[in-house]
Amino acid sequence: MSADKYHTTNMKTYSFDAAKTAEDLVEWVREYFRETPEGTKAVLGMSGGKDSTVCAAVLCRALGPERVIGVSMPQGSQGANDADLICRHLGMKMYTVNIQKAFDGLLEGIAASGEDLSNASIQNIPPRLRMTTLYAIGQKENARVVNTCNLSEDYIGYATKFGDGAGDFSLLANLTVTEVLAIGDYLGIPHEWVHKTPDDGLPHSCPDEEKIGFTYAELDIYIRTGKAPEGFVHNNPEEGLKVDKINRMHKANLHKLLPMPSFGKKEHNPEI
Numbered sequence: 516m517s518a519d520k521y522h523t524t525n526m527k528t529y530s531f532d533a534a535k536t537a538e539d540l541v542e543w544v545r546e547y548f549r550e551t552p553e554g555t556k557a558v559l560g561m562s563g564g565k566d567s568t569v570c571a572a573v574l575c576r577a578l579g580p581e582r583v584i585g586v587s588m589p590q591g592s593q594g595a596n597d598a599d600l601i602c603r604h605l606g607m608k609m610y611t612v613n614i615q616k617a618f619d620g621l622l623e624g625i626a627a628s629g630e631d632l633s634n635a636s637i638q639n640i641p642p643r644l645r646m647t648t649l650y651a652i653g654q655k656e657n658a659r660v661v662n663t664c665n666l667s668e669d670y671i672g673y674a675t676k677f678g679d680g681a682g683d684f685s686l687l688a689n690l691t692v693t694e695v696l697a698i699g700d701y702l703g704i705p706h707e708w709v710h711k712t713p714d715d716g717l718p719h720s721c722p723d724e725e726k727i728g729f730t731y732a733e734l735d736i737y738i739r740t741g742k743a744p745e746g747f748v749h750n751n752p753e754e755g756l757k758v759d760k761i762n763r764m765h766k767a768n769l770h771k772l773l774p775m776p777s778f779g780k781k782e783h784n785p786e787i
Contacts, residue, residue, distance in 0.1 A: 529739045533697035537573070540686060540698070544577035547684055551659065554582075558653045559661035560645055560679070561585035561609065563596025566663040568708050569699045570686050571605055574661070576702070580606035584656055588645045591615040597708055604705075610652060614644045642678025659683040667692040667734050671727065671761060672768020680771055691738055692731035727764075729757045737761060 548555060557574045561567045567585075574583045585607050587598040602609040618640060625632060649660045662682025664674045666689055674680040687695055692713075699709035713723045713731075724730050736744045743758045 529736075531694050531697060533694070533701040536690070536694065537698045537701050540573050541577045544574060544686065548578060548659075552657075554657060556582045556584060556656055556658035557661055558584040558586060558649055558656060558658035559663055560649055561587050561596075561598035561602060563587075563598045563601065563708070564711060564713055565692075565695055565699060565709050566665055566687055567598075568601050568704055569695050569702070570661055570663045571601065571607060572699070572702045572704055573686055575605045575607060581608075583607045584652065584658055585609040586649055586652055587611045588614050588648055590618060590641050597711075601708060612648050612652075614641060614648065617644050639675045639678060642675035646678050646681045653683075661686065662688065664688060665692055665695050666690055666738065667731050669772060670738055671734070671764040672771055673723070673727065674771065676771045691735035693735040728760060733757065734761060 544557075548557075557578060559567055559570055559574070561571065571583060571585060583605070585598060585602040587596070587609060589596075589611070591613065599609060599611075621640060621644070622632075622637070646660075652658070653660045660681070660683045662680070662685040664680055664685065665687040668674055669680070669688060690698070696709055700706075727734075733744050736742070737758060743756065
């Protein structure tokens with residue numbers, strides 16, 4: 516397929532006002548919580564990555580740290596992250612819940628039924644256990660669960676349905692990775708927490724961008740402009756254009772983004 520099929524653009528095509536967006540986001544959170552019962556808190560999973568860190572900082576600014584709860588949920592001896600440091604920096608309460616026993620128990624229960632799971636099925640269990648944990652703690656603490664997924668990852672389906680893709684409200688669903696980084700910088704979050712190389716947190720994981728085959732900066736330009744950045748082609752011509760891969764991933768994962776189909780209701784399947 517020829518690259519001429521797509522319009523191309525450079526990496527500085529659109530502007531983004533991080534200061535205004537951050538302040539609007541803070542006010543949006545306050546408005547959301549004005550509609551909840553008095554004293555309602557927010558609870559979110561703290562991975563030590565940019566998304567949970569930026570969400571936590573916005574929530575603390577909007578509600579005060581006494582109404583924000585972070586939950587670190589390692590699996591077994593999974594490497595330490597910066598969650599504890601971030602929560603202490605922001606003045607938040609934090610729980611640590613190791614999900615290894617729950618994970619092992621579920622696998623043992625399924626194995627006892629005589630069924631085997633695929634590797635992909637097994638890899639998606641921890642995010643769903645983490646979301647179960649958040650809702651359990653949220654109910655105890657009278658807290659709404661925060662979805663911390665960003666637009667870039669949602670767009671290509673880089674989230675687990677009913678795992679990290681769940682929640683009661685979302686701060687970043689309409690913000691790209693590039694924009695989340697800019698908001699983190701505006702809020703004065705230490706650089707090493709905001710700009711940490713993202714990975715999926717799985718054992719033997721590699722950086723996200725190595726797995727998906729393009730950078731978030733490239734993806735974000737395409738999402739915001741509908742145009743492919745210059746040179747947006749795989750090194751291997753047989754793989755086709757990166758934009759084709761993005762479109763395939765997006766189409767295959769729309770079921771994660773659209774409302775659940777239900778009988779008797781007119782379906783809405785917009786072109787996104």
